[in-house]
Amino acid sequence: MIPRITLHCETPDWQRLMAEAITDPAELLAILDLNRALLPAARRAAELFPLRVPQPYLARIQKGRPDDPLLRQVLPLEAECLETLGFIADPVGDLAASTDNGIIHKYHGRALIITTGACAVHCRYCFRRHFPYASASSRSQWPAQIQWLNRHTQINEVILSGGDPLSLSDARLADMASDLAAIPHLRCLRLHTRLPVVLPQRVDEPLLAWLSALPMPRKIMVIHANHAQELDANVAESLARLSAIGVRLYNQAVLLKGVNDDVRVLSELSERLMDIGVQPYYLHLLDRVQGAAHFEVPESQAKVLLEELANQLPGYLMPRLVREVPGAGAKQTVL
Numbered sequence: 159m160i161p162r163i164t165l166h167c168e169t170p171d172w173q174r175l176m177a178e179a180i181t182d183p184a185e186l187l188a189i190l191d192l193n194r195a196l197l198p199a200a201r202r203a204a205e206l207f208p209l210r211v212p213q214p215y216l217a218r219i220q221k222g223r224p225d226d227p228l229l230r231q232v233l234p235l236e237a238e239c240l241e242t243l244g245f246i247a248d249p250v251g252d253l254a255a256s257t258d259n260g261i262i263h264k265y266h267g268r269a270l271i272i273t274t275g276a277c278a279v280h281c282r283y284c285f286r287r288h289f290p291y292a293s294a295s296s297r298s299q300w301p302a303q304i305q306w307l308n309r310h311t312q313i314n315e316v317i318l319s320g321g322d323p324l325s326l327s328d329a330r331l332a333d334m335a336s337d338l339a340a341i342p343h344l345r346c347l348r349l350h351t352r353l354p355v356v357l358p359q360r361v362d363e364p365l366l367a368w369l370s371a372l373p374m375p376r377k378i379m380v381i382h383a384n385h386a387q388e389l390d391a392n393v394a395e396s397l398a399r400l401s402a403i404g405v406r407l408y409n410q411a412v413l414l415k416g417v418n419d420d421v422r423v424l425s426e427l428s429e430r431l432m433d434i435g436v437q438p439y440y441l442h443l444l445d446r447v448q449g450a451a452h453f454e455v456p457e458s459q460a461k462v463l464l465e466e467l468a469n470q471l472p473g474y475l476m477p478r479l480v481r482e483v484p485g486a487g488a489k490q491t492v493l
């Protein structure tokens with residue numbers, strides 16, 4: 159007999175790794191052998207949106223390289239403190255599209271729930287970096303959200319988002335998933351999460367157990383990686399375990415200046431994703447959130463990049479270049 163995996167009351171590994179994430183800019187610079195001259199700016203920017211990098215992600219950043227594409231995504235910079243015209247707190251109109259119980263309903267058939275404000279990593283360009291999570295993601299709203307979903311029979315897919323839904327405990331997620339599975343018109347559960355990329359230890363037995371037991375015809379996970387360097391062997395192994403239980407994997411990336419605004423980098427990202435079982439899905443133009451202007455790649459340049467990419471890759475490796483327009487009924491295809 160195969161021994162049952164006993165669930166100890168100990169904190170799972172991933173929760174310990176989340177709790178031990180680096181949050182002090184001085185520590186980040188010291189670990190990565192970076193110039194301490196970067197510190198005052200990092201401190202100021204981290205006051206607006208705290209620094210957060212878990213060790214397994216940190217391990218993939220090259221030391222002594224201020225331009226490392228992974229470091230660029232997590233290191234707070236002076237530029238974040240600049241006010242830029244046209245860059246606002248809620249660039250995608252999430253708040254206007256929210257019901258009173260915190261469900262964001264923008265698109266036909268799909269409802270998105272902000273389950274938590276917590277993330278394993280803080281991405282400096284995050285479009286929800288100013289999101290009022292405290293008021294929008296209260297656990298006490300769950301019963302009202304379930305009632306809303308029961309009443310809205312045209313919704314067939316629920317997206318758990320955040321923050322990062324996989325920063326919730328498996329006990330909580332399993333409860334939520336079973337409440338959703340009991341709604342007859344829901345056919346699909348989708349998770350929007352960066353955790354399998356930044357902290358692949360998250361994909362453990364308890365997560366696989368409730369996900370594989372979930373009686374929904376379609377289980378989808380949309381991960382978020384912007385550069386092939388993020389996708390190491392541990393990530394590949396975690397994603398393989400998800401694929402093995404029938405979870406369909408897609409990736410959304412954000413086109414970011416200094417990170418992946420390069421045909422070779424985008425091509426390597428698509429190739430690596432497909433090699434580890436993930437379908438490239440969206441490549442987002444930056445949402446114009448306050449503090450992220452220095453990451454923006456202009457639309458004209460993005461189009462040129464994507465045309466060059468299309469000349470190099472088979473069609474199935476091409477992400478769709480999209481922009482989110484507040485009030486629109488779908489993500490808008492740019493090319």
Ligand SMILES: *Cc1c(COP(=O)(O)O)cnc(C)c1O
Pocket residue numbers: 262263264265268269270317488489
């Ligand atoms: C992006 C998004 C979705 C998902 O859109 P797809 O095109 O189905 O991937 C759903 N709801 C909201 C509010 C979104 O922002």
Ligand code: SF4
Pocket residue numbers: 276277278279280281284285286287320321322352382
């Ligand atoms: S993981 Fe997603 S929600 Fe969290 S900071 Fe990064 S982009 Fe934002």
